[in-house]
Amino acid sequence: MDSQITLSVNGTSRSLTVDSRTTLLDALRERLGVTEVKKGCDHGQCGSCTVLLDGRRELACLALAVARDGVEVVTADGLAHDGLHAVQQAFLDHDGYQCGYCTPGQVCSAVGMLEEVKDGHPSHVTTDLEADVELTDDEVRERMSGNLCRCGAYAGILAAVRQAAGA
Amino acid sequence: MRALDYLRPESPAAAVAALVSNPNAKYLGGGTNLVDHLKLGIVSPDELVDISRLPLDDIQEYDDGGGPGLRVGANVRNSDLAAHPVVRSSFPLVARALLSGASGQIRNQATTAGNLLQRTRCVYFQDATTPCNKRVPGSGCSAREGYGRYNAILGASDACVATHPSDLAVALAALDATVVLLGPDGERRLPLAELHRLPGDLPNLDTTLGRSELITGIEIPFSPVAALSTYRKVRDRASYAFALVSVAAAVHLEHGAVRDVRIAWGGVAHKPWRAERAERALVGQQLEPDVIGAAVEEELENAASGDENAYKVTLVRNTTVHTLLQLAEGHR
Numbered sequence: 175m176d177s178q179i180t181l182s183v184n185g186t187s188r189s190l191t192v193d194s195r196t197t198l199l200d201a202l203r204e205r206l207g208v209t210e211v212k213k214g215c216d217h218g219q220c221g222s223c224t225v226l227l228d229g230r231r232e233l234a235c236l237a238l239a240v241a242r243d244g245v246e247v248v249t250a251d252g253l254a255h256d257g258l259h260a261v262q263q264a265f266l267d268h269d270g271y272q273c274g275y276c277t278p279g280q281v282c283s284a285v286g287m288l289e290e291v292k293d294g295h296p297s298h299v300t301t302d303l304e305a306d307v308e309l310t311d312d313e314v315r316e317r318m319s320g321n322l323c324r325c326g327a328y329a330g331i332l333a334a335v336r337q338a339a340g341a
Numbered sequence: 342m343r344a345l346d347y348l349r350p351e352s353p354a355a356a357v358a359a360l361v362s363n364p365n366a367k368y369l370g371g372g373t374n375l376v377d378h379l380k381l382g383i384v385s386p387d388e389l390v391d392i393s394r395l396p397l398d399d400i401q402e403y404d405d406g407g408g409p410g411l412r413v414g415a416n417v418r419n420s421d422l423a424a425h426p427v428v429r430s431s432f433p434l435v436a437r438a439l440l441s442g443a444s445g446q447i448r449n450q451a452t453t454a455g456n457l458l459q460r461t462r463c464v465y466f467q468d469a470t471t472p473c474n475k476r477v478p479g480s481g482c483s484a485r486e487g488y489g490r491y492n493a494i495l496g497a498s499d500a501c502v503a504t505h506p507s508d509l510a511v512a513l514a515a516l517d518a519t520v521v522l523l524g525p526d527g528e529r530r531l532p533l534a535e536l537h538r539l540p541g542d543l544p545n546l547d548t549t550l551g552r553s554e555l556i557t558g559i560e561i562p563f564s565p566v567a568a569l570s571t572y573r574k575v576r577d578r579a580s581y582a583f584a585l586v587s588v589a590a591a592v593h594l595e596h597g598a599v600r601d602v603r604i605a606w607g608g609v610a611h612k613p614w615r616a617e618r619a620e621r622a623l624v625g626q627q628l629e630p631d632v633i634g635a636a637v638e639e640e641l642e643n644a645a646s647g648d649e650n651a652y653k654v655t656l657v658r659n660t661t662v663h664t665l666l667q668l669a670e671g672h673r
């Protein structure tokens with residue numbers, strides 16, 4: 175079955191017809207040419223397809239496009255306004271990548287994660303569930319654990335996220 | 342993937358009606374399990390009834406005849422439930438169970454109902470090329486003679502040795518939560534402990550739900566025991582992995598002795614395993630390692646394992662002892 179949907183992609187409204195089986199990831203990449211959103215595993219296991227949907231980090235490979243009609247999508251490219259986003263700059267400053275394939279997902283995930291910290295969300299490694307979150311290295315590692323990096327650039331990613339969190 | 346119709350019903354009742362009128366339709370929540378299964382070709386509905394925009398996304402305290410509690414809408418996202426102040430203060434084991442599951446992104450997508458109804462991670466169930474009684478009744482069980490490290494140690498059957506993967510369900514089983522359901526004949530309430538079932542001869546059925554029944558919410562009763570509670574999950578890596586075994590525990594101590602205790606296990610059975618024998622053995626006792634160990638061993642009397650999953654018997658025993666001792670020291 176085909177449906178007409180409209181997505182806001184990095185601030186631009188895009189209308190298209192999708193089959194019900196099309197994921198948001200395939201709609202973005204194959205139909206709209208938004209190729210900075212990467213397909214790694216296509217099964218929710220790697221995080222490379224992470225985008226911000228209505229401001230929250232989610233996996234585009236596990237979302238059906240038709241079910242997300244009307245959503246506001248922000249990708250790693252869409253984060254830059256008047257120069258790089260603080261998280262993008264931090265990845266450059268700390269070499270938070272090698273091949274760069276996982277990077278758009280890492281960057282979106284970090285932006286979403288820092289918002290969650292601002293909202294006081296605890297994590298698996300938070301000792302006191304009711305206290306304010308202190309963003310230690312362990313907290314960053316746990317909160318970013320849904321983004322794998324086959325190049326193993328984790329040390330740089332950690333440093334980048336720490337820098338962006340302080341900014 | 343089979344061609345799919347897509348429906349976004351106006352109300353919970355319209356959603357139920359859609360499943361009644363089409364036996365090949367399925368509800369779509371956050372989609373993090375169902376969309377994966379569509380791609381893997383292990384379920385093939387011809388229609389998705391998208392309930393994710395129904396207004397079932399409130400978290401509210403209630404106080405009716407049965408006592409006070411917290412009502413959680415079926416569509417509340419896992420991350421929002423874990424971050425809710427009342428959950429963090431009154432039901433720490435629920436927050437901890439949720440936070441130990443999946444990743445930040447997936448928790449933002451996954452719903453409360455979808456989490457409870459996610460299907461087993463048995464590797465053969467997820468591989469459409471292998472025999473599996475849960476996927477294709479009567480085809481055989483590949484896990485029995487195959488890779489056995491994840492297999493159940495309690496309540497398994499010849500037909501199926503899979504375990505239930507939800508962390509949230511284990512925490513809720515410990516708290517005597519209730520599931521609120523809407524079906525063709527109206528609303529009913531089901532104890533969470535009766536939602537999931539043991540495999541028996543019908544491993545294709547994960548739950549006791551009617552096929553068109555919609556989960557609209559869950560209710561968690563407030564209790565003194567819930568406030569001192571936690572969830573400990575043991576896995577192959579520190580994060581973003583399913584449980585080998587997990588323990589949800591809650592304890593209410595009076596003058597150092599156990600007045601009330603709750604223990605539920607994940608990773609050991611086809612459903613969250615409430616360790617009621619161990620609980621009964623602990624009431625009135627001091628929480629000492631030997632005392633807890635003996636109580637847990639009673640519960641494990643009928644545990645059955647092979648070479649590859651025998652470690653789970655020791656692991657769940659020791660994890661339970663450790664978790665209760667930590668709780669006795671106030672670490673939740």
Ligand SMILES: Cc1cc2nc3c(=O)[nH]c(=O)nc-3n(C[C@H](O)[C@H](O)[C@H](O)COP(=O)(O)OP(=O)(O)OC[C@H]3O[C@@H](n4cnc5c(N)ncnc54)[C@H](O)[C@@H]3O)c2cc1C
Binds near residue numbers: 374452458554556581
């Ligand atoms: C890589 C990965 C790692 C994961 N790790 C963990 C983990 O460690 N621990 C853990 O617990 N989970 C884990 N999960 C699973 C995740 O928690 C579930 O996929 C999620 O909770 C399902 O919720 P959903 O809303 O996306 O459900 P959906 O995928 O939308 O639905 C799941 C099932 O529930 C049915 N359903 C949904 N809502 C209702 C309703 N209201 N009434 C009746 N039926 C309904 C659907 O028809 C479907 O059969 C992981 C998932 C992935 C992809």
Ligand code: SF4
Binds near residue numbers: 461463482485501544
């Ligand atoms: S254990 Fe159950 S789910 Fe796994 S292969 Fe056997 S029948 Fe299928």
Ligand code: FES
Binds near residue numbers: 212217221223233236
């Ligand atoms: S492509 Fe979506 S998580 Fe791997």
Ligand code: FES
Binds near residue numbers: 270
């Ligand atoms: S930079 Fe290559 S996968 Fe992460």
